[in-house]
Amino acid sequence: MEDQNGRVCVLVTGGSGLVGRAIERVVKEEGVRKEGEEWIFLSSKDADLTNTAETRAIFEKYRPTHVIHLAAMVGGLFLHLRENLNFLRKNIAINDNVLHTAHEFGVVKVVSCLSTCIFPDKTTYPIDETMIHNGPPHESNSGYAHAKRMVDVYNRACFQQYGRRYTAIIPTNIFGPHDNFNIEDAHVLPALVHKTYKAKRDSTALEICGSGRGLRQFIYSLDLARLYLWVLREYDEVEPIILSVGEEDEVSIKDVVDAIAEAFEFTGPVIYDTSKSDGQLKKTASNAKLRRYRPDFVFTDFKTAIKETCDWFAANYESARK
Numbered sequence: 001m002e003d004q005n006g007r008v009c010v011l012v013t014g015g016s017g018l019v020g021r022a023i024e025r026v027v028k029e030e031g032v033r034k035e036g037e038e039w040i041f042l043s044s045k046d047a048d049l050t051n052t053a054e055t056r057a058i059f060e061k062y063r064p065t066h067v068i069h070l071a072a073m074v075g076g077l078f079l080h081l082r083e084n085l086n087f088l089r090k091n092i093a094i095n096d097n098v099l100h101t102a103h104e105f106g107v108v109k110v111v112s113c114l115s116t117c118i119f120p121d122k123t124t125y126p127i128d129e130t131m132i133h134n135g136p137p138h139e140s141n142s143g144y145a146h147a148k149r150m151v152d153v154y155n156r157a158c159f160q161q162y163g164r165r166y167t168a169i170i171p172t173n174i175f176g177p178h179d180n181f182n183i184e185d186a187h188v189l190p191a192l193v194h195k196t197y198k199a200k201r202d203s204t205a206l207e208i209c210g211s212g213r214g215l216r217q218f219i220y221s222l223d224l225a226r227l228y229l230w231v232l233r234e235y236d237e238v239e240p241i242i243l244s245v246g247e248e249d250e251v252s253i254k255d256v257v258d259a260i261a262e263a264f265e266f267t268g269p270v271i272y273d274t275s276k277s278d279g280q281l282k283k284t285a286s287n288a289k290l291r292r293y294r295p296d297f298v299f300t301d302f303k304t305a306i307k308e309t310c311d312w313f314a315a316n317y318e319s320a321r322k
Contacts (some may be wrong), residue, residue: 007210009065010064013068017180019070021221088146090147091147110167123135128285155167169227175189189218209255210224212257216282235293240290242285259302
C-alpha cells in the first residue's frame with residue numbers, strides 16, 4: 001500500500017454517503033486499518049468536485065497516496081428520467097477532476113465506483129466485466145451510465161499512457177444504513193423502506209410503483225465495504241470487477257417489499273400501481289470473477305441486512321437523509 005516514501009493516506013470522496021460511511025465503519029471497527037495509515041473521508045461540504053480548482057486544493061491539502069472514489073450525482077429511476085443531462089455533465093466533471101488530479105499528484109491507486117446500469121440494455125445474461133461497451137445502456141439513465149463508462153475508458157488509457165493502475169468496482173444495487181431514503185428520488189430499496197415506515201406509522205396502504213416483477217441483485221453496504229478494501233489492497237487489475245451476490249440470490253421487487261414489510265411488522269394492504277414504469281426488468285450480473293479471487297467471502301443474509309437497515313432508519317428517522 002505504501003508510496004515510495006513509505007506513507008499511506010487514503011482519501012475517500014463521497015465519504016459521508018452510503019458506501020463511504022460503511023467503509024469508515026469497517027476501517028474503524030473491524031481491524032483492517034494498518035498502523036500509520038491515514039484515512040480522510042470527504043463530504044460535499046469539503047469541496048465541489050465538479051470544480052477543478054477546489055479538487056486540486058483538496059489533493060494539495062491531503063496529498064493522498066490512494067483514493068477511493070465514491071463521489072457522484074446519484075438518484076433513482078424517476079430522477080434519472082427528469083435529469084439525464086445533469087447526470088451526464090456533473091458526473092463527467094467529477095470523474096475527470098478526481099482521476100486527472102490523482103494522476104498529477106502521483107496517487108498510487110484509485111478505485112472508482114461504477115454501476116451495473118453501465119451495461120448494454122440489449123444484452124445476454126448474466127452480464128460480466130467484458131461486456132461494458134457492447135452497446136448503448138438503457139435510455140432511462142443513459143447520462144449517468146455513459147459518464148460512469150468513461151471512468152473505465154480513462155483507467156485503461158491512463159494505464160496505457162502512464163502505467164497507472166487505476167481501476168473500478170461495479171456493485172449491484174447497494175443498500176444499508178446512511179442511505180438516501182427520499183421517497184421520490186432515492187433508489188428503489190431505500191425508497192421502499194421509507195414508504196413502508198410511513199405506511200406503518202400512519203396506518204395506510206403501501207403503494208408500490210410498478211408491478212414488482214423487476215429482478216435485482218442487492219448487496220449490503222457493509223459487505224461492499226469489506227470487498228472494496230480488499231480491492232484497494234490486493235486487486236491489481238486495471239479491468240473492473242463486479243462486486244455482487246450470485247445470480248442465485250437475485251430477488252424480485254415484490255420480494256424486497258415483503259422483506260421490508262416483515263422487518264417493520266407491517267400488515268396493511270400493499271397496492272402495486274402497474275401504470276408506473278418497472279425500469280429494466282432484469283440486469284443479472286455474474287460474480288464469477290469475484291469468486292475466483294474470493295471464494296471464501298460470505299455475504300450477509302438478505303433478510304438480516306434488510307432488518308438492520310430498517311432498524312437503523314427507524315432509530316435515526318429524524319436525521320436520516322430523506
